[in-house]
Amino acid sequence: MSPRSVPNQSIDLRVLSNNQAVRLNNPNLESAVKKVRKDEVTLGLKADLTLLSLATSFVEKAALAFGLAEADALSLTLASEEIFAYLCQAAVTEQEVQMRCRRGIYFVELELVFQAQVFDIKSFNLTSSVTFDDTSQVDETGLLIASRMVEGFQFFRDDEGFRLILTKEKTYPTITDLSVPEIRSLEEYTIRTPNADELKLFIRMVNAHSRSYVIHPSFAFPGKVVDMVAGGEYDAAVAFERTGQIGGGIIWHFQSPRLVEFYGPYLFIQPPKAGMAHALIDSCLRSVARSGALGLISRFTTPDLPKEYFECLGSLTVLREGGQQVETQSYYRHLEEDMGLAVWAHPLIEAFLVAEYERLFFARDIRWIRHEGESVGDSTVLSAHIERGVSWVSLCPVWWGPDAEQILAAHLQAFEKEKILNIFFEMDLGESWQCYFTPVLIQLGFQPRLVIPYAGKGDHAIFQYKAGTVD
Amino acid sequence: MNRWNPERLLPEYIKHFQAYVPSKPDAELMALYGCSRLYRLNNNENALGPPPVAQEIIRNFQPPRAALYPSGDSYYLRQKLAEKFGLHPDQFLVGNGVNEVIAFVTKAFCEKGDNIITADKTFAVYEWVAEFSGLEARLVPLKDLSFDDQGMLNEIDDHTKVVFLCNPNNPTGSYWSRDKLRDFMEAVAGRSVVVLDEAYSEFVEAEDYPDGMGLIDEYPNLVVFRTFSKMYGLSGLRIGYLVGQLTLVEPIRRTCIVYSVNVMAQEAALSALTDEGHILRTRRMVREGKDFLRGELTRLRLPFIMGEGNFVMVRLPMNDTIAYRRLMKQGIMVRTMTGFRFPNHIRVTVSKLDAMEAFVEALETIIS
Numbered sequence: 002m003s004p005r006s007v008p009n010q011s012i013d014l015r016v017l018s019n020n021q022a023v024r025l026n027n028p029n030l031e032s033a034v035k036k037v038r039k040d041e042v043t044l045g046l047k048a049d050l051t052l053l054s055l056a057t058s059f060v061e062k063a064a065l066a067f068g069l070a071e072a073d074a075l076s077l078t079l080a081s082e083e084i085f086a087y088l089c090q091a092a093v094t095e096q097e098v099q100m101r102c103r104r105g106i107y108f109v110e111l112e113l114v115f116q117a118q119v120f121d122i123k124s125f126n127l128t129s130s131v132t133f134d135d136t137s138q139v140d141e142t143g144l145l146i147a148s149r150m151v152e153g154f155q156f157f158r159d160d161e162g163f164r165l166i167l168t169k170e171k172t173y174p175t176i177t178d179l180s181v182p183e184i185r186s187l188e189e190y191t192i193r194t195p196n197a198d199e200l201k202l203f204i205r206m207v208n209a210h211s212r213s214y215v216i217h218p219s220f221a222f223p224g225k226v227v228d229m230v231a232g233g234e235y236d237a238a239v240a241f242e243r244t245g246q247i248g249g250g251i252i253w254h255f256q257s258p259r260l261v262e263f264y265g266p267y268l269f270i271q272p273p274k275a276g277m278a279h280a281l282i283d284s285c286l287r288s289v290a291r292s293g294a295l296g297l298i299s300r301f302t303t304p305d306l307p308k309e310y311f312e313c314l315g316s317l318t319v320l321r322e323g324g325q326q327v328e329t330q331s332y333y334r335h336l337e338e339d340m341g342l343a344v345w346a347h348p349l350i351e352a353f354l355v356a357e358y359e360r361l362f363f364a365r366d367i368r369w370i371r372h373e374g375e376s377v378g379d380s381t382v383l384s385a386h387i388e389r390g391v392s393w394v395s396l397c398p399v400w401w402g403p404d405a406e407q408i409l410a411a412h413l414q415a416f417e418k419e420k421i422l423n424i425f426f427e428m429d430l431g432e433s434w435q436c437y438f439t440p441v442l443i444q445l446g447f448q449p450r451l452v453i454p455y456a457g458k459g460d461h462a463i464f465q466y467k468a469g470t471v472d
Numbered sequence: 473m474n475r476w477n478p479e480r481l482l483p484e485y486i487k488h489f490q491a492y493v494p495s496k497p498d499a500e501l502m503a504l505y506g507c508s509r510l511y512r513l514n515n516n517e518n519a520l521g522p523p524p525v526a527q528e529i530i531r532n533f534q535p536p537r538a539a540l541y542p543s544g545d546s547y548y549l550r551q552k553l554a555e556k557f558g559l560h561p562d563q564f565l566v567g568n569g570v571n572e573v574i575a576f577v578t579k580a581f582c583e584k585g586d587n588i589i590t591a592d593k594t595f596a597v598y599e600w601v602a603e604f605s606g607l608e609a610r611l612v613p614l615k616d617l618s619f620d621d622q623g624m625l626n627e628i629d630d631h632t633k634v635v636f637l638c639n640p641n642n643p644t645g646s647y648w649s650r651d652k653l654r655d656f657m658e659a660v661a662g663r664s665v666v667v668l669d670e671a672y673s674e675f676v677e678a679e680d681y682p683d684g685m686g687l688i689d690e691y692p693n694l695v696v697f698r699t700f701s702k703m704y705g706l707s708g709l710r711i712g713y714l715v716g717q718l719t720l721v722e723p724i725r726r727t728c729i730v731y732s733v734n735v736m737a738q739e740a741a742l743s744a745l746t747d748e749g750h751i752l753r754t755r756r757m758v759r760e761g762k763d764f765l766r767g768e769l770t771r772l773r774l775p776f777i778m779g780e781g782n783f784v785m786v787r788l789p790m791n792d793t794i795a796y797r798r799l800m801k802q803g804i805m806v807r808t809m810t811g812f813r814f815p816n817h818i819r820v821t822v823s824k825l826d827a828m829e830a831f832v833e834a835l836e837t838i839i840s
Binding site for chain 1: 490491495500504505506596599600790793796798801808813815
């Protein structure tokens with residue numbers, strides 16, 4: 002474990018009662034605190050072990066001030082301690098480490114910006130482990146611990162140095178009460194944004210009346226959905242009768258600045274002639290039409306989706322527990338006139354990509370990549386988003402290295418051991434380096450299945466592991 | 473070295489505002505979509521081009537004159553407009569297209585905490601200018617495809633500085649009659665500035681369509697917008713203007729960017745005003761194009777909205793944005809209407825018959 006550091010350095014951060022600011026009451030540290038705002042506080046420190054407790058105190062106080070429960074705040078604090086200690090111990094930098102805590106309604110984000118010769122991010126791989134017999138790995142132990150303390154991480158390098166962002170979510174109770182009012186078709190309805198209690202009721206109704214595979218995993222936590230709507234991450238529109246009876250609804254969010262994903266429309270025995278599904282989709286479209294988003298996608302397609310509004314991107318083969326195999330289709334609609342795009346790709350998926358772009362009428366200038374002996378990074382890092390409830394994992398590349406096959410194979414082994422049935426890999430064709438994963442993916446049994454336009458910097462290609470096969 | 477980050481200097485309303493991305497140049501689009509021809513039916517341009525007299529001005533422009541600044545306030549053009557409409561030259565402000573005069577009015581009257589009112593399904597620039605100026609844009613839903621007078625009146629409060637009306641409305645082609653406009657102006661009773669955007673007025677042949685110019689003397693809070701981009705075929709030169717009573721135009725002039733209108737635009741616009749034949753020829757072309765489209769769209773069983781103006785909106789049995797891409801493959805460029813909050817609709821510029829035939833032929837292939 003990382004050594005604890007010098008006492009007598011403390012920091013006190015608290016949100017003022019009017020939520021207007023975070024106050025720092027240690028005058029000696031005024032110069033270190035770079036920015037104090039309602040939802041964000043930034044501290045700049047030298048990577049010096051004597052400042053370790055200061056760094057952890059900063060994160061802990063900020064996390065508590067920003068609404069995390071003690072246990073969650075402690076997890077984030079531990080993560081920050083391990084990373085800060087790593088940066089000091091590895092003597093990778095004499096320069097300042099910027100630590101920024103940001104409040105989200107349902108999470109707190111810690112961002113560390115630092116200069117370093119090396120930062121061994123591979124410990125953030127889900128499959129990483131440490132052998133204590135190997136003293137060379139001791140430094141990485143802390144990073145491994147840090148990675149397990151948080152729900153999500155992002156890592157990249159820009160002009161300011163390395164940037165590591167850790168996200169710790171609040172803990173919410175899982176939905177248990179599925180008692181809902183009797184449903185009936187509505188004679189007349191209006192569509193509007195629900196208040197918090199109406200939204201929770203709608204979520205309960207979705208859980209009570211919809212098939213599990215069209216319910217987004219976040220709907221298991223109604224309180225979280227309410228917070229996500231309040232925080233502007235989700236938007237919701239619900240159809241109400243004058244009496245307050247709910248007839249249906251839809252929820253959407255910006256998955257990226259250019260892509261909006263929606264869930265629904267969920268209708269509770271409403272006749273098609275009432276046009277509620279169309280009205281709910283129109284409501285969503287009105288909201289996002291001039292937002293700068295380029296696309297709207299549904300991956301949890303309900304039976305009520307008005308398909309003429311969308312184009313089918315294709316399907317993924319989803320295995321359910323018990324061995325049932327279902328093709329789940331993804332529906333997409335572009336929101337603007339497509340001006341075309343240049344994308345990167347490996348020639349191994351040429352036939353697939355060309356056929357998809359032709360079928361979907363997307364104008365693309367495909368630039369082919371190939372490895373020509375040049376040096377590559379040190380190690381591969383993947384992020385894994387796991388939804389155990391639906392036995393689903395989606396891998397995204399964070400870093401490319403020569404050990405890609407080994408790292409990916411280790412992930413597959415881990416998922417198979419955990420009996421996760423559905424394994425996907427999402428590649429951003431706007432990032433040329435990600436395309437170097439293609440031969441490894443194909444070799445290990447992945448197949449390209451979908452192209453999602455503008456899902457990231459470029460289009461995303463979705464690969465599925467052992468698509469269409471049942472072990 | 474740390475990279476300078478502009479984020480901390482940006483107002484919140486700019487951080488969240490997305491820039492409008494205009495179409496790529498025709499040659500780029502043609503290369504991307506692999507088409508060898510391109511009918512531009514997306515911007516309501518006049519297929520006949522500028523009036524012949526204006527074409528002559530453009531053709532004879534002496535290149536050395538490009539080194540000289542133009543008249544900073546379009547002096548001669550304002551003289552001509554005043555003569556044509558029987559008003560004072562200082563009642564006119566000329567800008568780099570109507571987009572610029574929208575900004576003049578908004579900047580002149582609105583400050584933090586104020587709002588503007590317009591419709592939800594109309595020309596988007598009123599809303600955009602308000603939003604990237606940190607103002608609230610109150611969008612009143614259309615009623616029966618037309619601006620909802622009572623709905624807009626209900627939204628007016630002490631902070632409403634400008635009400636934008638598009639008459640006829642782009643993209644529905646609906647218009648307010650003279651009586652309805654007059655009733656609205658009476659009901660507003662000077663509480664806000666009312667902008668009457670008449671970008672497509674020269675196309676309107678309906679008898680009860682009001683001439684906004686004729687109402688200026690009656691209503692001191694009325695501003696009329698006109699453009700040379702549509703009927704006069706000068707879109708590429710960017711020139712439009714506003715007109716109102718002197719007391720109203722004077723404060724707007726304070727926010728007016730001088731020298732923003734180039735010399736060729738000023739001279740071509742001035743000459744265009746003298747050619748009445750051009751308006752008649754264009755109207756004839758639009759009438760014939762609409763007759764053709766009415767028949768063909770009925771044959772194809774496609775619902776359409778054909779009001780005033782040189783455009784028609786068509787409802788498709790599919791997503792309008794894929795229709796755009798499939799039509800582009802065949803060299804037909806239309807405007808998708810999702811951004812106008814009319815999902816699954818396209819707007820088509822009424823053009824010459826060969827373009828209309830090419831459009832229908834391409835449309836038929838994508839709906840079959």
